[in-house]
Amino acid sequence: MDPNNAAIPAEEDKNRHDGEERCRVIIRLKPLEKGEKEGPMRVEGEKIFVPGVQGTPSRRRKGGDDDDGSAFHFDQVFPTDCTQEDVFQSVLQNSVSYVLEGFNATVLAYGQTGAGKTYNMFGPPGGEGLDDQDQRGIIPRALDEIFDRIERDQSGSSFEVKLSMVEIYLEELLDLLRPNSCQRLRLRESVYQGVWVEGLSHHPIASSRAALELVLDGMANRTVGATNMNDASSRSHCVVSLRVERATQDGVVQSGVLHFADLAGMERVDRTGAQGQTLEEAKRINLSLSALGNCIGALSDPFRTHIPFRDAKLTFLLKNSLGGNAKTTLLVACSSRQRDADETVTALRFGARARAVKNVVRVNQKLCAQELQRLLDKLQEEHRVLQGYCLALEQQLDAAHSKENATPGGAG
Numbered sequence: 503m504d505p506n507n508a509a510i511p512a513e514e515d516k517n518r519h520d521g522e523e524r525c526r527v528i529i530r531l532k533p534l535e536k537g538e539k540e541g542p543m544r545v546e547g548e549k550i551f552v553p554g555v556q557g558t559p560s561r562r563r564k565g566g567d568d569d570d571g572s573a574f575h576f577d578q579v580f581p582t583d584c585t586q587e588d589v590f591q592s593v594l595q596n597s598v599s600y601v602l603e604g605f606n607a608t609v610l611a612y613g614q615t616g617a618g619k620t621y622n623m624f625g626p627p628g629g630e631g632l633d634d635q636d637q638r639g640i641i642p643r644a645l646d647e648i649f650d651r652i653e654r655d656q657s658g659s660s661f662e663v664k665l666s667m668v669e670i671y672l673e674e675l676l677d678l679l680r681p682n683s684c685q686r687l688r689l690r691e692s693v694y695q696g697v698w699v700e701g702l703s704h705h706p707i708a709s710s711r712a713a714l715e716l717v718l719d720g721m722a723n724r725t726v727g728a729t730n731m732n733d734a735s736s737r738s739h740c741v742v743s744l745r746v747e748r749a750t751q752d753g754v755v756q757s758g759v760l761h762f763a764d765l766a767g768m769e770r771v772d773r774t775g776a777q778g779q780t781l782e783e784a785k786r787i788n789l790s791l792s793a794l795g796n797c798i799g800a801l802s803d804p805f806r807t808h809i810p811f812r813d814a815k816l817t818f819l820l821k822n823s824l825g826g827n828a829k830t831t832l833l834v835a836c837s838s839r840q841r842d843a844d845e846t847v848t849a850l851r852f853g854a855r856a857r858a859v860k861n862v863v864r865v866n867q868k869l870c871a872q873e874l875q876r877l878l879d880k881l882q883e884e885h886r887v888l889q890g891y892c893l894a895l896e897q898q899l900d901a902a903h904s905k906e907n908a909t910p911g912g913a914g
C-alpha cells in the first residue's frame with residue numbers, strides 16, 4: 503500500500519481484504535415525541551430484549567457468553583439519543599470508505615413507515631435537511647467524505663464519479679434524474695456485469711455540492727403520499743448509486759459501486775388507512791418487502807439453493823448486495839413507541855435474520871490497455887526465452903541419445 507496515499511487510511515484492518523463477509527445489521531431507535539408512551543423493549547449494548555418475545559436463537563458464543571435466546575443480537579444498536587454523525591461513522595467504517603479502493607458497498611434502510619428510514623439516509627423532510635450539519639443523513643455525509651478523500655489523495659490516481667437515482671414505484675423502475683422520460687426501465691443481467699438497469703442515466707459529478715444538487719432534484723421527483731402514519735411517507739423504494747472509478751498511475755483501474763437504498767416501509771393497511779391508489783401502493787410495497795424477507799430467509803438457510811431474487815424488482819436490483827459481491831449494511835429504523843411494539847418486533851426479527859447472510863467481497867480491478875500490452879510483451883519475452891531453453895534441452899537430449907546409440911552395448 504502506498505504510504506503517501508492519503509485516500510487510504512493508514513491502519514491495516516481485516517475488512518480490507520477479499521473474502522466472505524457477513525451482512526452487518528445496525529439498529530437505530532427513533533426518539534419519542536411529546537406525549538408518546540415508551541414501548542417495553544430494553545437495550546443492553548448490542549442486544550435488545552422484548553419481554554415475552556424470543557430473540558435470536560440461543561447459541562454458545564465465543565468467550566463463553568452463553569445466553570438463553572431471549573435477546574436479539576445485532577452488530578450495533580443506536581439508542582434514541584444518538585446523533586446522525588454516530589450512525590454515519592459506523593456506516594463509513596464498515597462500507598462507504600471501501601468504495602474508493604474498488605469494493606462494492608450497500609447501505610439498506612429498512613423499517614416500519616415513519617420509523618426514520620428517510621431521515622437516516624437523507625435527513626429531515628424537505629431538501630434543506632441535506633445542508634443542516636447536525637441533521638443531514640448518511641448520503642450527504644458520504645458524498646462529502648468521498649470527495650474529501652479524493653481531494654486529499656496524493657497518489658497521482660485519477661477519479662471518476664457517476665451518480666444515478668432510481669425509484670421502484672408500483673413495481674415499475676423510474677429514472678429520478680430524468681423524470682420526464684417515458685422510457686420504462688428494465689433490469690438486465692449478465693454473467694460478467696451482474697444486474698444493471700438498462701437505460702438509466704448516470705451523471706458524472708465533480709464535487710459533493712454538484713452531487714447533492716442532483717440528489718435534491720431526484721428527491722423532488724420521488725413519489726410520496728400522506729398516510730395516517732407519516733405525513734410524507736415514501737411510497738416507493740429509492741436507490742441512489744455512486745460508481746467510483748480510480749485509475750492509478752501504474753495502470754490499474756479499480757471501480758466500486760456504492761448503493762444507498764431507502765426502502766418504503768411495510769404497512770399495516772388497517773393502521774395507515776390506505777384506500778384506492780394508496781392501497782394499491784401499499785400492496786405492492788408489502789409484496790416486494792415480503793420478497794426481500796424471502797430472499798434473506800433463503801440466503802440464511804445453508805440448505806437452500808434457489809434464492810427467489812426475480813420475485814420482485816427490488817430483490818433483483820439488489821441481488822449483488824444480498825449474498826453477492828458487496829459489503830452490505832442493513833440499517834433497521836425502529837420506533838420505540840408502545841403502540842408500534844408489534845411492528846418493531848417484526849423489524850427486529852428481520853434484522854436478526856439478515857445477520858446470517860454472507861457475501862463474498864473482492865476488489866473490482868482491471869488493467870488499462872497500456873498495462874495489458876506491457877504484461878503481454880513481458881510474457882511474450884518470457885515465452886521466447888523459455889522456447890530457446892526448451893530447444894537447447896532438446897538438442898542436448900538428442901546428442902545424449904546419439905551418443906548412447908553409438909556406444910557398443912548401448913541401448914537396444
Ligand code: ADP
Nearest residue numbers: 532533614615616617618619620621626627732
Ligand atoms: P420513514 O422514511 O421510515 O417512513 P421518516 O424518515 O420520514 O420515516 O421519519 C418520519 C418523521 O420522523 C420525520 O419527520 C423525521 O424527521 C422524524 N424522525 C425520524 N427519525 C428521527 C430521529 N432519529 N430523530 C429525530 N427525528 C426523526
Ligand code: MG
Nearest residue numbers: 619620735736
Ligand atoms: Mg421514507
